[in-house]
Amino acid sequence: xxxxxxxxxxxxxxxxxxxxxxxxxxxxxxxxxxxxxxxxxxxxxxxxxxxxxxxxxxxxxxxxxxxxxxxxxxxxxxxxxxxxxxxxxxxxxxxxxxxxxxxxxxxxxxxxxxxxxxxxxxxxxxxxxxxxxxxxxxxxxxxxxxxxxxxxxxxxxxxxxxxxxxxxxxxxxxxxxxxxxxxxxxxxxxxxxxxxxxxxxxxxxxxxxxxxxxxxxxxxxxxxxxxxxxxxxxxxxxxxxxxxxxxxxxxxxxxxxxxxxxxxxxxxxxxxxxxxxxxxxxxxxxxxx
Amino acid sequence: xxxxxxxxxxxxxxxxxxxxxxxxxxxxxxxxxxxxxxxxxxxxxxxxxxxxxxxxxxxxxxxxxxxxxxxxxxxxxxxxxxxxxxxxxxxxxxxxxxxxxxxxxxxxxxxxxxxxxxxxxxxxxxxxxxxxxxxxxxxxxxxxxxxxxxxxxxxxxxxxxxxxxxxxxxxxxxxxxxxxxxxxxxxxxxxxxxxxxxxxxxxxxxxxxxxxxxxxxxxxxxxxxxxxxxxxxxxxxxxxxxxxxxxxxxxxxxxxxxxxxxxxxxxxxxxxxxxxxxxxxxxxxxxxxxxxxxxxxxxxxxxxxxxxxxxxxxxxxxxxxxx
Numbered sequence: 001x002x003x004x005x006x007x008x009x010x011x012x013x014x015x016x017x018x019x020x021x022x023x024x025x026x027x028x029x030x031x032x033x034x035x036x037x038x039x040x041x042x043x044x045x046x047x048x049x050x051x052x053x054x055x056x057x058x059x060x061x062x063x064x065x066x067x068x069x070x071x072x073x074x075x076x077x078x079x080x081x082x083x084x085x086x087x088x089x090x091x092x093x094x095x096x097x098x099x100x101x102x103x104x105x106x107x108x109x110x111x112x113x114x115x116x117x118x119x120x121x122x123x124x125x126x127x128x129x130x131x132x133x134x135x136x137x138x139x140x141x142x143x144x145x146x147x148x149x150x151x152x153x154x155x156x157x158x159x160x161x162x163x164x165x166x167x168x169x170x171x172x173x174x175x176x177x178x179x180x181x182x183x184x185x186x187x188x189x190x191x192x193x194x195x196x197x198x199x200x201x202x203x204x205x206x207x208x209x210x211x212x213x214x215x216x217x218x219x220x221x222x223x224x225x226x227x228x229x230x231x232x233x234x235x236x237x238x239x240x241x242x243x244x245x246x247x248x249x250x251x252x253x254x255x256x257x258x259x260x261x262x263x264x265x266x267x268x269x270x271x272x273x274x275x276x277x278x279x280x281x282x283x284x285x286x287x288x289x
Numbered sequence: 290x291x292x293x294x295x296x297x298x299x300x301x302x303x304x305x306x307x308x309x310x311x312x313x314x315x316x317x318x319x320x321x322x323x324x325x326x327x328x329x330x331x332x333x334x335x336x337x338x339x340x341x342x343x344x345x346x347x348x349x350x351x352x353x354x355x356x357x358x359x360x361x362x363x364x365x366x367x368x369x370x371x372x373x374x375x376x377x378x379x380x381x382x383x384x385x386x387x388x389x390x391x392x393x394x395x396x397x398x399x400x401x402x403x404x405x406x407x408x409x410x411x412x413x414x415x416x417x418x419x420x421x422x423x424x425x426x427x428x429x430x431x432x433x434x435x436x437x438x439x440x441x442x443x444x445x446x447x448x449x450x451x452x453x454x455x456x457x458x459x460x461x462x463x464x465x466x467x468x469x470x471x472x473x474x475x476x477x478x479x480x481x482x483x484x485x486x487x488x489x490x491x492x493x494x495x496x497x498x499x500x501x502x503x504x505x506x507x508x509x510x511x512x513x514x515x516x517x518x519x520x521x522x523x524x525x526x527x528x529x530x531x532x533x534x535x536x537x538x539x540x541x542x543x544x545x546x547x548x549x550x551x552x553x554x555x556x557x558x559x560x561x562x563x564x565x566x567x568x569x570x571x572x573x574x575x576x577x578x579x580x581x582x583x584x585x586x587x588x589x590x591x592x593x594x595x596x597x598x599x600x601x602x603x604x605x606x607x608x609x610x611x612x
Contacts, residue, residue, distance in 0.1 A: 040407045090596060096407050097350045101552065102595045104545055108588030116582060224541070228418050231411040235404075265426035272419035276400055279412065283403040 007140045012257045018146045018215070020253020021153035025208040026226060027233035027245040028160060029201030035177035035239045036197050038096040039088060042103035044205055045227025046110040051076045051206020052213040052222065053118050056125055065128040069152075069210050076206025080199040088198065089191070107223075114220050122219035149211050156204065157246060164242060173197055232275045236285050244287035304477065307560060311473070315466050319459060326574055328462050330567045332527045335469045337550040337562035338476050339519030344548070345556025346480060347512050348492030352410040353417030354547050356397065357390040357517040359539030361524025363424060364389030366437040366534035376444035376454075383468075386525030387518055393420065394517020395510075402509050414541060421539040436535030443529065458530070465526045472522055473563075479515065480559060488512045489557075549587065552594055555601025564603055 030044050055072035059065055083106060091099040126132075127145045134141040164170035172193050176183045184190045209222075216222065233252055237244025252271050259266040278285065318327035340354050364386035369379060401412040424431045431437065443455040443464075455461050479485060487508055490498045499505045528534045537543065546569070554565020572590070576583040598605065 034407070038407075040411060087592065087596070094599075097410060098595055098599070100350070100352075100407060100410060101548065102592055104548075105588040105591035105595065108545075108584040108591065112582045112585035112588070116585075228415055228541070232415050235408060235411060235415075265422075268422045268426065269419055272415050272422075275412065275415055279400045279403050 008261060009258075010140055011142070012261055013254065014142055014146065014150075016254030016257030017250065018150050018253070019257060020250035021150055021157070022208050022212045022249075023226070023229055023233050023253050024246045024249025025153050025156060025211075026205045027230040027237070027249050028157070028242060029204045030230050031234045031237060031239060031241060031245045032173070032177070032197055033201045034234060035241070036173060036180070037088070037092060037099075037194055039091065039099040039103065040096070040231075041201070042100055042227070043083075043106040043110055044103075044202065044230065045223030045225070046107050046114070047076050047080070047202040047223070048205040048209040048226055049114060049218075049220065049223030050079065050110060050209070051203075052125075052209030052218055053114055054206065055210030055213060056118075056123065056218055059125075059128075065131075069207055072210035073203045073207040076209075077199040077203030080202040081195065083202075084195050084198040085191075089194070092194075111220060111223070118218070118220075120220055122217055124217045125213040127214040145214060149215070152211055153208070156207070160204070161242060169193070169196065229271055232271050235275060236278055238285040238287040241285075241287040244285065248286055304481075304559070308473065308477065311560070311563060312470055315470070319462055322571075323574075324458055324462060326570060328458070328465065328530050329570050331462070331465055331469050332523050332530065333547070333550060333566040333570060334563040335472055335526070336520055336523035336547055337554070337566045338473065338559075339516050339523060340547045341551050341556050341559075341562045342476075342480065342488070342512055342516040342519075344551050345558065345561070346485065346492065347488040347509065349405065349509070350410045350548070351401075351413040351513075351516075351544075352548065353397070353413035353415070353541070353544050354516075354520055355539050355541060355543035356413070356417035356420045357394050357520035358524035358527070358543060358547070359417075359420060359424070360393045361386035361390040361521030362528040362534045362538040363431065363437075363524075364521065365525035365528040366440055367430070369440045369528075370437050376441065377446045379441060379443045380445065382443075383522070383525045383529065386528065387521045390521020390524060391514055391518040394514045394520075398510050398513030398517065402506065402513065414544065417539065417541060417544055421536065421541075424539055425536060434536060436533055438533040440528070440532050440534075442532070455529075461530050465530055468522070468526060472519060476519060477559065484508075484511075492557075549591055551601075552591070553601055555603035555605070555607075558601070558603045558607065561601050561603030565601065568602070 026044065026048055030041055033039055033041050033044075051072035054075040055068035058071040059068040062068075087102060087106065088099065091102055127143075131145040131148050133144050135144045135147060164174055172183060172188055173196075176190065176193060176197075180190065183193075229252065233245060233249045236248035236252070237246075252274060255270050255274060256267045259270045315327075315331055318330065321327075322330075336354075336358055339357075340351070343349050343351050365382040366386075368382035368385035372379075372382070372385075374381070397413065397416040401409050401416065404412060425433055427433075444452065445455070446452040453460070455464060487498065487503060491505055491508060495505055498508075524538060527538065550565040550569045551562045552565065553568055554563065555561030573583055573587065576586050580586075594601070600608065
């Protein structure tokens with residue numbers, strides 16, 4: 001157990017931001033898909049894992065980490081292009097819970113595909129050489145990869161926010177979250193918007209998978225582990241809420257990270273305690289209706 | 290058609306006859322199927338039936354029912370490990386498991402029933418993961434990843450009359466069969482009582498049930514607790530049969546399994562979940578005999594069932610019979 005000092009607290013805080021940004025990034029796609037299509041994407045975590053493995057293979061072949069990031073995003077987004085039109089589209093007219101069950105089936109399929117391709121044993125993913133140093137940030141030395149990761153995830157979140165705020169497609173997506181039928185009756189081809197949002201959402205999860213792979217290494221169940229935490233993020237943040245996903249991702253990341261100073265096993269449970277407390281006191285979530 | 294008098298009586302008789310057929314199938318199952326599969330089908334039929342109180346009858350999806358199955362199993366195992374009791378009183382461990390699961394369902398049900406639909410499914414899932422983590426990290430008591438092993442066997446005794454040491458799988462199977470069958474009858478009575486009628490009305494139109502003066506939230510919680518208690522019983526019996534308990538009883542794959550069983554058999558139909566449990570365990574066992582990739586096949590089956598056979602097998606049988 002870490003000794004409780006100012007520098008250890010600072011490290012925990014930064015680790016909390018680092019983990020929280022990954023949670024937020026994965027949860028954003030989840031919240032968007034949920035808000036727009038009323039689908040709880042159970043396979044979201046496995047798209048994250050798929051991205052991590054795509055990135056790993058690319059990095060092994062080319063040694064270029066930035067290419068790995070791109071392949072992680074594009075590969076997963078393309079697989080979304082198969083899942084959404086072929087399977088998910090049939091579920092929109094049905095009760096939302098059936099979409100969840102369908103995606104659970106997709107989760108099982110992706111899980112086994114990952115095990116078939118990359119094996120069931122965990123694979124270490126070492127931090128790219130250029131980023132394997134420590135940076136002196138005044139009080140402490142902090143791994144430069146973590147700083148890189150925080151920067152990349154923050155830029156992505158900013159980029160996504162600008163996309164949703166500043167473009168016409170972003171406007172349509174936000175309007176769709178508010179009232180899907182209204183947007184449809186205004187003559188927008190909603191199907192294309194759905195496909196785009198799904199691919200974007202899972203693609204970002206895939207990219208988050210590549211970014212976090214050097215921190216947590218690769219194993220087939222990595223998607224399942226992050227999925228439930230991201231669902232808690234969405235439950236706390238409110239569906240379809242971009243802001244909610246970022247705030248509650250950061251809050252949960254910090255809570256989980258700081259609790260490791262207090263008592264190590266607490267880190268895994270504190271997220272659920274937060275959820276229980278919110279349900280008691282504020283069942284609608286941070287930015288819920 | 291016969292007179293209405295005899296129509297009523299055959300309608301009443303039909304479930305009794307069906308229950309007797311189910312019982313007979315379970316009596317002969319260990320001689321037809323490999324005994325371990327028969328024992329699994331027995332326990333998971335009860336689990337699926339308990340889950341279906343919420344899923345098919347009340348229309349809410351809990352995606353964390355492994356919590357109650359696992360709490361039942363762990364409750365029984367912890368009791369068997371730590372209670373300093375004579376062997377003839379060890380059957381109390383089943384009660385311990387049931388009560389622990391019921392208590393868990395009470396707390397988690399109270400919290401998660403504040404939301405509905407997708408939210409509820411995910412909140413129940415999160416709570417079951419919390420229980421999973423507690424059992425994983427509390428190594429001193431729960432054995433962590435190894436679970437609790439080498440549990441003592443139950444002994445039944447009426448002094449001076451007989452003593453039975455439950456040390457053979459087949460003895461435990463028939464003990465479990467008796468308990469499961471009694472539980473199935475109890476569940477039948479519960480589901481087709483006024484209580485069952487109310488929870489099905491909640492499924493069909495929650496608001497209207499509220500307007501009729503029923504305390505909807507309380508009925509929901511009661512159904513949740515009942516489901517938790519019977520799931521816990523299934524878990525406790527599973528532990529008694531396996532003679533060990535491990536984390537897979539709490540794994541969310543287990544929660545998914547019970548949804549799948551109920552879905553395949555048909556929710557809300559009483560015999561559907563039993564049929565679904567038998568088919569699911571059968572399929573999984575046959576597949577895993579040939580290949581390690583059972584998940585992908587189960588996943589494909591699930592996708593097909595959701596897309597094309599939403600009412601499940603028993604639902605389809607009912608439709609074909611025109612009911």
